[in-house]
Amino acid sequence: MNANDIRAMIQPAQVHRDVYISDAVYQLEMRHLFTNAWIFVGHDSQTPNKGDYITTQVGDQPVIMVRHTDGEVKVLYNRCPHKGTKIAIDRAGNTGKFFRCPYHAWSFKTDGCLLAIPLKKGYEGTGLSESQNGKGMQAVGAVHNYRGFVFARLAEDGIGFDEFFGGSLSSIDNMVDRAPEGRVEISGPPLRYMHKCNWKMLVENQTDTCHPMVAHESSAGTAVKIYEQMGNPEPRPPAMQIIAPFMSPYEFFEDMGIRTWPNGHGHTGVNMSIHSKYDAIPGYFEAMVEAYGEKRAKAILDENRHNTVYFPNIMIKAPLTQLRNFIPLGADRTLVESYVYRLVGAPEQLTAMSAMYNRMINAPTSIVGHDDLEMYERAQEGLHAEGMQWVDIRRLHTGPEDFETEAVENGTTERQMRNQFHAWAKFMTMSMEGAAGVAAE
Amino acid sequence: MSEGNAAMITRDDVIDFIYAETRMLDEGRYTEWLDLWMPDAVYWMPLDYKQADPVNATSFLYEDNFMLRLRVERLNGERTFSQKPKSRCNHVIQRPFVDVFDPEAGKFQTVTNMHYVETRLDEQQLLALTVTHDLALVDGAFRIAGKKVELLNCDAAFGNIQLLP
Numbered sequence A: 001m002n003a004n005d006i007r008a009m010i011q012p013a014q015v016h017r018d019v020y021i022s023d024a025v026y027q028l029e030m031r032h033l034f035t036n037a038w039i040f041v042g043h044d045s046q047t048p049n050k051g052d053y054i055t056t057q058v059g060d061q062p063v064i065m066v067r068h069t070d071g072e073v074k075v076l077y078n079r080c081p082h083k084g085t086k087i088a089i090d091r092a093g094n095t096g097k098f099f100r101c102p103y104h105a106w107s108f109k110t111d112g113c114l115l116a117i118p119l120k121k122g123y124e125g126t127g128l129s130e131s132q133n134g135k136g137m138q139a140v141g142a143v144h145n146y147r148g149f150v151f152a153r154l155a156e157d158g159i160g161f162d163e164f165f166g167g168s169l170s171s172i173d174n175m176v177d178r179a180p181e182g183r184v185e186i187s188g189p190p191l192r193y194m195h196k197c198n199w200k201m202l203v204e205n206q207t208d209t210c211h212p213m214v215a216h217e218s219s220a221g222t223a224v225k226i227y228e229q230m231g232n233p234e235p236r237p238p239a240m241q242i243i244a245p246f247m248s249p250y251e252f253f254e255d256m257g258i259r260t261w262p263n264g265h266g267h268t269g270v271n272m273s274i275h276s277k278y279d280a281i282p283g284y285f286e287a288m289v290e291a292y293g294e295k296r297a298k299a300i301l302d303e304n305r306h307n308t309v310y311f312p313n314i315m316i317k318a319p320l321t322q323l324r325n326f327i328p329l330g331a332d333r334t335l336v337e338s339y340v341y342r343l344v345g346a347p348e349q350l351t352a353m354s355a356m357y358n359r360m361i362n363a364p365t366s367i368v369g370h371d372d373l374e375m376y377e378r379a380q381e382g383l384h385a386e387g388m389q390w391v392d393i394r395r396l397h398t399g400p401e402d403f404e405t406e407a408v409e410n411g412t413t414e415r416q417m418r419n420q421f422h423a424w425a426k427f428m429t430m431s432m433e434g435a436a437g438v439a440a441e
Numbered sequence B: 001m002s003e004g005n006a007a008m009i010t011r012d013d014v015i016d017f018i019y020a021e022t023r024m025l026d027e028g029r030y031t032e033w034l035d036l037w038m039p040d041a042v043y044w045m046p047l048d049y050k051q052a053d054p055v056n057a058t059s060f061l062y063e064d065n066f067m068l069r070l071r072v073e074r075l076n077g078e079r080t081f082s083q084k085p086k087s088r089c090n091h092v093i094q095r096p097f098v099d100v101f102d103p104e105a106g107k108f109q110t111v112t113n114m115h116y117v118e119t120r121l122d123e124q125q126l127l128a129l130t131v132t133h134d135l136a137l138v139d140g141a142f143r144i145a146g147k148k149v150e151l152l153n154c155d156a157a158f159g160n161i162q163l164l165p
Helices: A003-008 A023-036 A161-177 A199-205 A217-229 A238-247 A250-256 A284-292 A294-302 A348-362 A369-382 A415-429 B011-026 B030-034 B065-075
Strands: A014-016 A039-043 A052-058 A061-067 A073-077 A092-094 A098-100 A107-109 A114-116 A142-146 A149-153 A184-186 A191-195 A258-260 A266-268 A308-310 A314-317 A322-330 A333-343 A390-392 A407-409 B043-046 B059-063 B088-093 B097-102 B107-120 B123-138 B141-151
Touching: A003 A415, A023 A322, A023 A415, A039 A052, A039 A061, A039 A184, A039 A322, A073 A142, A073 A149, A142 A161, A149 A161, A161 A266, A161 A308, A161 A314, A191 A348, A191 A369, A199 A322, A199 A333, A199 A369, A199 A415, A217 A238, A217 B065, A238 A348, A238 B065, A258 A415, A266 A415, A284 A294, A322 A348, A333 A348, A348 B059, B011 B030, B011 B088, B011 B097, B011 B107, B011 B123, B011 B141, B030 B065, B059 B065
Parallel strands: B043 B141
Antiparallel strands: A014 A390, A039 A149, A052 A061, A052 A092, A061 A073, A098 A107, A107 A114, A142 A149, A184 A333, A191 A333, A258 A266, A258 A407, A266 A308, A308 A314, A314 A322, A322 A333, B043 B059, B088 B107, B097 B107, B107 B123, B123 B141
């Protein structure tokens, strides 16, 4: 499969089903897209102290994110340069001043540099110190910590962080600015939800505004019905504030608006969103005014973006301080990790609201998540039908589109899905050019 | 179950209640099951092993009466797509430990280890649970004042868990 084959899968208004079901495409995504793009690793509050680390994946690559002795966050491949043993397998821990492989006790500084090898004289004259393996644990190509959110680019060379994300960073800004102290911290472990479907289905669903009132009628619609039977008592409990807006009519979602940025990023909820009408938490606005002044505090809190997709595989909800990481484990297997963050300096009820949203919507036990997963898994199976090989993404597509400039459109357009596939083809093929015409398998 | 006189209540009555509640879930008798709950009781399934704070960190479930009713009514909805076809479940339970037995105060607490099996179509999953029940006496009958369901592998990744473990 070469660059031309990849490009042929993406047409302006439809994509070939192989982008979802082909193992060969998945392998190419790992070696190209997830190598060339900037991928979310973790939040730096997960590793607050020197030697603190987490283990995770960048695409299919095992990595360790660690706080080095100089205070910087490093991202290293989780592989001993000796025999390949993973250096750490617990999800979080503290390694002190160095890592030590449990197999033969090779040890490494927390930036990966080789520290010591037992019985080292056995390597004299062998050329180990000049070899790649003799340098220590390998670091990823580049790391960037943006207001606490740590991203990595596996490739040594490639697009810069600011150029890749551009204006989309305004959503992370809004999320962090919502903290009176201007920083967020992780609150508890993430929900981990296994999906037997392709990772891109989940990413597309983040800006799919024509599904909530259909797929979630069974949960949100039933909630609205029960609450009516109770006489619609005021004030509405937080659970109703969270779930009722899912049943908003199509016109509401049209009016929400969608914004797209270059390189596949975009968000729903330009003008307002399903998160706009939550009751105020006592003391929060006062704390924000204290920190920012009234005008700036109002501007921060009036921005109620719904889902922001950071291409290729995370989304954030700025008003609820949440992040979901769609980790691709195979063409038909995706692990979703859903995180909640605490706004430092804000009342704890905001964290409680975010945690409630997370368990109500994103948990394996969620009555909302159940129907989403059902749709993805049905699609993963249905796409094997030979009779029809293209997936339609043409809603509100009426002519050529320029994805290299920011745009705001009707909230039910599938432009953001098209934007993602435009970026997909770009980052898939940029490192294939020289190999055009050569089979990748 | 003993009626009226709290002094007549035995530990076996408490244990029988736990078995009966579990049987209701396995047989899908949810309306009857909802009637067992005190109005302010909560069904909690922690996400973190030995989690202390159910509110400010994410849980799997932290459901009040409204949420439990919503969950139960949804199961029977016309457009509940993830329940077409429906899931089935089965609990195998160990004899409950009665850790608090105070008929005079109307307070009881049990801890019960269970194996929970849930199935739908070709899929079947097995979960190991430790379930803590807080019970109260209302008009001589047991009611659930709180239920905590801890998953042995709470830190694992799961697909859908659709019924109530």
